[in-house]
Amino acid sequence: MTLPTLTIDLTAIRSNWRALDKLSGAAETGAAVKADAYGLGFAPVARALYAEGCRSFFVATLSEGLALRDILPDATIHILNGTDTNGAADTRAASLRPCLNSPAQVAAWRKAGGGPCALQLDSGMSRLGVQPADIPALIVGEAATLAQVTLIMSHLACADEPEHPQNEDQRSHFAAHLATLRPHAPNARASLAATGGTLLGPAYHHDLVRCGIGLYGGLPFWEAEPVVTLTTPAIQIRDVPIGTTVGYGADWTANRPSRIATLPLGYADGVHRAISNNSTVYINGKAAPVAGRVSMDLITIDVTDFPNFGENDPVEIIGPTRSIDALAADASTIGYELLTALGTRYERRYKGA
Numbered sequence: 001m002t003l004p005t006l007t008i009d010l011t012a013i014r015s016n017w018r019a020l021d022k023l024s025g026a027a028e029t030g031a032a033v034k035a036d037a038y039g040l041g042f043a044p045v046a047r048a049l050y051a052e053g054c055r056s057f058f059v060a061t062l063s064e065g066l067a068l069r070d071i072l073p074d075a076t077i078h079i080l081n082g083t084d085t086n087g088a089a090d091t092r093a094a095s096l097r098p099c100l101n102s103p104a105q106v107a108a109w110r111k112a113g114g115g116p117c118a119l120q121l122d123s124g125m126s127r128l129g130v131q132p133a134d135i136p137a138l139i140v141g142e143a144a145t146l147a148q149v150t151l152i153m154s155h156l157a158c159a160d161e162p163e164h165p166q167n168e169d170q171r172s173h174f175a176a177h178l179a180t181l182r183p184h185a186p187n188a189r190a191s192l193a194a195t196g197g198t199l200l201g202p203a204y205h206h207d208l209v210r211c212g213i214g215l216y217g218g219l220p221f222w223e224a225e226p227v228v229t230l231t232t233p234a235i236q237i238r239d240v241p242i243g244t245t246v247g248y249g250a251d252w253t254a255n256r257p258s259r260i261a262t263l264p265l266g267y268a269d270g271v272h273r274a275i276s277n278n279s280t281v282y283i284n285g286k287a288a289p290v291a292g293r294v295s296m297d298l299i300t301i302d303v304t305d306f307p308n309f310g311e312n313d314p315v316e317i318i319g320p321t322r323s324i325d326a327l328a329a330d331a332s333t334i335g336y337e338l339l340t341a342l343g344t345r346y347e348r349r350y351k352g353a
């Protein structure tokens, strides 16, 4: 049976990297490829970015770092979640650089033998990173480790809202902590911006930007080239009389003689249940409403206004007419969550591999 097809355009990812690299000026443009490159496939995406010139990569966990090291023997690979006493030796052996997030992580790295690493500061997001109050003790007690720090970084909480006052707040806190640490970490470059911060302008670029979502065609990078296309055939089409209900909970009722098509994908494939009765898919660029609740493996749509639609005609879930952010908005979420939720059951095709 024909499966829904997820097409990932590697040429578009490369061109988005080039566009962000241009925007970031003299700063190096690194790539966030955590969570299987935002669901799009770690190996092909990382190889494409490397081929385009990207040399610094960011993943969340040690296992992601080890997998990426196998693919890219020469890249600089950072582990955003840092390390601990269990993971430090393997991190070191694979020449991965942990983003040390606390005095305990700094100590664990030192005890494992140390080496090139990043230091992540909390500049106001209160999520991950060394607290400002801990900096003086690090300067006194961890001088040798600080000398090995190659990157001092922090992360912005509101970069997708350019007018948000917290952006400037975090920027100035980061600058102040950087000034305190610099004399003790002479080998460190600085990094504050992800995609959103890159778009905020040169004051946020420092030496390295860490772009994720913009590479994959998502907001806040409005000018991104779309990367993902998701299309599917139908597996059944039926005519139903007025008053017929469709799907779980009998939540949709035909108010005219209707034609219902059933698509072979559902919330287990990352099409959120929240779009039930509340979204559209596209046939030849024209909207067809989702009719009834999204189930685990199936979605029903109303194709009454598409009398010529047949089972083998492609239905666009994501693509030129339907951005990841538009679909995500119907599910009250963001493009990031939509991409990382895409399941493993699609037929995946890579363009430009």
Ligand SMILES: *Cc1c(COP(=O)(O)O)cnc(C)c1O
Binding pocket: 032, 034, 058, 080, 154, 155, 193, 194, 195, 196, 210, 211, 212, 213, 214
């Ligand atoms: C995920 C992440 C990034 C990339 O963020 P985007 O918004 O996808 O560009 C950069 N830095 C850190 C610390 C992250 O967690």
